[in-house]
Amino acid sequence: MDWIKEASTSAQKSDAVFFYVFALSVVFLVFITALMIYFVIRYSRKRHPKAEQIHGHTGLEILWTAVPLVLFLTIFYYGWTNYEYMRKAPADAMEVKVNARQWAWSFEYPNGKQTKVLFAPVNRPMKLEVRSLDVIHGFFVPAFRIKVDAVPSHTNTTWFQATRLGTYDIECTVICGVDHSLMLSKVVIVPEDAFKAWYFGGPDAPEPKPVPDAPRPAAPVPPPAVALMDAKGCLACHSVDGKPMVGPTFKGLFGRREEVVEAGQRRTITVDEPRLREAIRTPMKSVVRGYPPAMPAVALAPAELDEIVAYLKTLHAPAAEHP
Amino acid sequence: MSAQDTPLPPSYLVDTGSRKGLLAWLTSTDHKRIGLLYLASMLTFFFVAVGIGLVMRLVQLTAFSHLITAETYNALFTVHGVIMVFLFVVPGLPAVFGNFFLPILIGAKDVAFPRLNLASWYFYMAGATVVITALFTGHGAPDTGWTFYVPFSLHTGTNVSLAVFGAFLLGFSSMLTGINFITTIHRLRAPGMHWFRMPLFCWATYSTAWIQLLATPILAITLVLVILERVFGIGIFDPTKGGDPLLYEHLFWIYSHPAVYIMILPAMGAITEILPTFAQRPIFGYKAIAFSSMAIAGVGSLVWAHHMFTSGLSQFAVMTFSLLTMIVAVPSAIKVFNWVSTLYKGSIDFQPPLLFALTFIFLFCIGGLTGVMLGALAVNVHVHDTYFVVGHFHYVMFGGTGMAFFAALLYWFPKMFGKMYSKKAIYASWFPIFIGFNMLYFTMLVLGVMGMPRRYFHHLPRFDTGHDIATVGSWILVLGLVMFFGALVHALFKGEKAEDNPWGGVTLEWTIPSPPPQENFQEIPTITTEAYHFPQEEIG
Numbered sequence: 001m002d003w004i005k006e007a008s009t010s011a012q013k014s015d016a017v018f019f020y021v022f023a024l025s026v027v028f029l030v031f032i033t034a035l036m037i038y039f040v041i042r043y044s045r046k047r048h049p050k051a052e053q054i055h056g057h058t059g060l061e062i063l064w065t066a067v068p069l070v071l072f073l074t075i076f077y078y079g080w081t082n083y084e085y086m087r088k089a090p091a092d093a094m095e096v097k098v099n100a101r102q103w104a105w106s107f108e109y110p111n112g113k114q115t116k117v118l119f120a121p122v123n124r125p126m127k128l129e130v131r132s133l134d135v136i137h138g139f140f141v142p143a144f145r146i147k148v149d150a151v152p153s154h155t156n157t158t159w160f161q162a163t164r165l166g167t168y169d170i171e172c173t174v175i176c177g178v179d180h181s182l183m184l185s186k187v188v189i190v191p192e193d194a195f196k197a198w199y200f201g202g203p204d205a206p207e208p209k210p211v212p213d214a215p216r217p218a219a220p221v222p223p224p225a226v227a228l229m230d231a232k233g234c235l236a237c238h239s240v241d242g243k244p245m246v247g248p249t250f251k252g253l254f255g256r257r258e259e260v261v262e263a264g265q266r267r268t269i270t271v272d273e274p275r276l277r278e279a280i281r282t283p284m285k286s287v288v289r290g291y292p293p294a295m296p297a298v299a300l301a302p303a304e305l306d307e308i309v310a311y312l313k314t315l316h317a318p319a320a321e322h323p
Numbered sequence: 324m325s326a327q328d329t330p331l332p333p334s335y336l337v338d339t340g341s342r343k344g345l346l347a348w349l350t351s352t353d354h355k356r357i358g359l360l361y362l363a364s365m366l367t368f369f370f371v372a373v374g375i376g377l378v379m380r381l382v383q384l385t386a387f388s389h390l391i392t393a394e395t396y397n398a399l400f401t402v403h404g405v406i407m408v409f410l411f412v413v414p415g416l417p418a419v420f421g422n423f424f425l426p427i428l429i430g431a432k433d434v435a436f437p438r439l440n441l442a443s444w445y446f447y448m449a450g451a452t453v454v455i456t457a458l459f460t461g462h463g464a465p466d467t468g469w470t471f472y473v474p475f476s477l478h479t480g481t482n483v484s485l486a487v488f489g490a491f492l493l494g495f496s497s498m499l500t501g502i503n504f505i506t507t508i509h510r511l512r513a514p515g516m517h518w519f520r521m522p523l524f525c526w527a528t529y530s531t532a533w534i535q536l537l538a539t540p541i542l543a544i545t546l547v548l549v550i551l552e553r554v555f556g557i558g559i560f561d562p563t564k565g566g567d568p569l570l571y572e573h574l575f576w577i578y579s580h581p582a583v584y585i586m587i588l589p590a591m592g593a594i595t596e597i598l599p600t601f602a603q604r605p606i607f608g609y610k611a612i613a614f615s616s617m618a619i620a621g622v623g624s625l626v627w628a629h630h631m632f633t634s635g636l637s638q639f640a641v642m643t644f645s646l647l648t649m650i651v652a653v654p655s656a657i658k659v660f661n662w663v664s665t666l667y668k669g670s671i672d673f674q675p676p677l678l679f680a681l682t683f684i685f686l687f688c689i690g691g692l693t694g695v696m697l698g699a700l701a702v703n704v705h706v707h708d709t710y711f712v713v714g715h716f717h718y719v720m721f722g723g724t725g726m727a728f729f730a731a732l733l734y735w736f737p738k739m740f741g742k743m744y745s746k747k748a749i750y751a752s753w754f755p756i757f758i759g760f761n762m763l764y765f766t767m768l769v770l771g772v773m774g775m776p777r778r779y780f781h782h783l784p785r786f787d788t789g790h791d792i793a794t795v796g797s798w799i800l801v802l803g804l805v806m807f808f809g810a811l812v813h814a815l816f817k818g819e820k821a822e823d824n825p826w827g828g829v830t831l832e833w834t835i836p837s838p839p840p841q842e843n844f845q846e847i848p849t850i851t852t853e854a855y856h857f858p859q860e861e862i863g
Contacts, residue, residue: 004774013701016701017699017702018699018701018702021692021702025693025695028692029685029689032659032685033685033688035663036663036684039666039671040666040681043670043671044671045671048671049670051604051669051857052604052668053859054607055605055607055608056610056611057607060608060660061611061661064657068652069653072649072653075695078699078701079645079700080700083703084638134478135472135478136474136475138633138708140708140709140774140776142705142774145701145705147633147704147707147708148633149635151569152568153562153567153568154568154635156634171776172776173776173777174472174708175466177466178397178466179393180393180778180779180780181393181782182393292463293462296478
């Protein structure tokens with residue numbers, strides 16, 4: 001079944017129920033449809049001019065109440081027992097925290113490692129504790145048939161044990177704002193050795209490589225402020241290279257003249273340091289015209305704010321530097 | 324009143340009062356005119372929402388994805404859902420055919436509260452106006468989906484409060500209609516019209532009316548809480564203020580799941596009227612169908628949390644709601660078996676209403692069976708919030724309620740307007756409707772199983788083929804809809820005059836002229852037989 005990749009033990013459990021219900025459904029649908037067509041032809045007015053006045057049949061009513069009831073109950077039971085398997089992680093599963101925010105996923109391992117992509121060893125259970133920092137999101141890995149909502153103020157859990165090496169999509173399934181459909185990530189399933197080498201290799205260990213993919217070229221190391229903004233989710237909506245995204249790009253922002261909407265009034269401002277700080281701390285107070293009022297207030301330590309503002313100043317418009 | 328003396332009282336379409344033209348319609352308390360007011364307004368909204376659906380499908384063709392922004396797309400699916408659910412499918416059959424035919428079917432001159440009935444329509448229009456105003460004012464159209472899930476709906480800068488207020492007003496329309504129908508059925512049945520002599524459409528409308536009356540206030544309260552939370556920050560739902568977002572989901576679905584039965588029960592009722600007429604024999608299992616309507620209304624009110632299996636419900640809640648979901652499928656299955664058995668040894672006249680009624684049964688079965696899949700927990704986890712759900716409820720809501728609406732329209736059109744449509748044109752429109760429908764929505768089921776989440780502006784490249792097929796399907800479907808309604812509009816102006824009883828029906832509406840006179844019956848009939856009594860000497 002390659003069009004619906006089945007890459008975890010939970011997927012096997014889910015699909016078994018799916019095909020059971022599917023088979024019953026096909027039988028039922030074909031039976032009902034065939035019967036309808038047969039009756040319409042067999043008892044057409046031409047062939048059967050006089051209708052028989054039948055009012056019903058108690059035996060049949062009981063039969064077609066009881067048989068569907070029993071079948072539905074088997075479906076319930078099969079669905080329930082396999083769901084129990086999908087719900088409860090084995091005790092030896094590694095626990096990884098999944099943090100959802102508009103519009104990015106991040107993963108935090110027990111030893112403190114943080115990633116944007118979920119790395120997991122093949123054939124080992126991994127338990128996920130899913131949380132949200134803002135609105136409701138849905139954590140969904142189609143190839144594993146696992147899904148759980150990330151609900152603010154709740155912690156929901158799910159787990160998986162991958163059966164195949166490879167890279168699989170993570171998708172958000174609960175509408176969470178403008179870039180809901182870009183709230184994607186990947187699960188990378190690697191051999192256990194490769195996972196351990198990364199996990200126990202200290203902070204500088206290279207991330208394990210997805211198996212079928214060719215080795216990736218080494219990415220240039222980003223400045224610490226960029227890593228910070230990535231971790232805080234800023235870069236989900238703002239680019240540093242001028243690429244248009246949900247929010248205005250940071251490139252050339254400092255010193256730029258912008259038209260903002262504040263309390264329904266439009267005014268033009270020049271982006272300076274106080275404006276940057278205000279826009280990060282109280283994003284909804286005044287919003288750049290033409291962009292959605294969608295930015296959440298992000299909790300930043302004073303030192304972090306200073307670092308980001310200092311970095312944004314280095315991205316000022318070339319025209320301002322070389323008049 | 325003077326009708327007793329003259330041989331033919333004027334039809335309800337003729338203005339006899341002091342007011343003429345549009346004003347006479349807008350102030351009429353005649354249940355038939357109010358039914359048509361609903362019909363006209365509802366179909367207008369339906370076509371707006373169909374147009375929005377068409378645009379959404381178009382941008383899923385990757386080549387056209389730049390046509391609109393993600394923000395616009397999110398607004399479009401919200402508006403499509405709000406209009407289709409609150410302005411078309413929920414009021415749908417009860418407001419149009421319930422209003423028009425419920426009093427006639429039980430031998431009454433009007434509903435119990437004719438003025439309240441007109442007021443319901445004004446609530447409906449007020450709600451609709453507010454919802455549509457919400458799209459063009461404030462900081463953009465709501466982008467939360469029709470479910471308005473908190474906390475997103477509390478934080479988004481778009482015009483959620485106004486849209487939610489519109490839905491609140493629509494709720495009043497629904498409740499008042501419910502009260503009216505319940506009272507009408509209890510108090511205004513003609514002499515001899517015992518409960519078990521009522522046509523089954525009345526039973527369906529009756530069970531629906533109870534859900535409308537009991538469940539809608541919960542929605543109204545919930546929506547008010549959302550507005551209070553947005554305006555005053557009272558902290559019922561907002562977790563940063565100690566509220567609970569899951570509470571909102573519960574309250575929302577406590578209404579919105581029974582609302583699904585508000586949508587489908589009258590549709591089932593209409594199908595139950597159509598089948599006996601074209602088979603010329605009584606419905607198979609009258610009581611089974613009547614009781615299954617009430618069972619669906621009852622058990623259907625206890626399954627709401629099956630929309631929340633992935634939200635972190637307790638193990639016990641998940642098990643209970645899955646079990647109840649399986650049980651509520653039983654009465655629907657009973658109805659399907661009884662419908663099909665009604666064809667057995669009938670004398671079947673294959674007319675357009677029957678074609679659409681049988682199409683209903685087929686599409687509704689797919690909708691119901693995919694619903695059973697969704698109710699199975701291990702499957703639900705995978706397909707919840709994907710295109711599978713979107714495909715499933717379009718099979719139920721459009722393939723079910725929509726097709727039943729079309730079938731009912733075809734069945735009662737000659738009675739309502741006194742005109743007959745071109746049957747050939749209707750047969751011709753069936754092919755694109757059926758083919759386009761399945762191309763569009765069956766593909767969605769497949770996409771959902773593949774893992775395509777709903778409400779996505781961008782989709783991953785591996786879903787391209789499915790989206791292309793679905794989009795082409797949407798064009799074919801809309802072509803069919805245009806042909807269908809084109810044929811009906813043509814019939815309105817140029818159609819041949821319809822007979823009083825073109826299909827050989829035996830329920831009361833076929834005993835009065837087409838179109839019906841103002842007070843329906845010159846003399847209130849006395850009922851001596853069951854609903855589907857086909858006198859034998861008249862046939863053959």
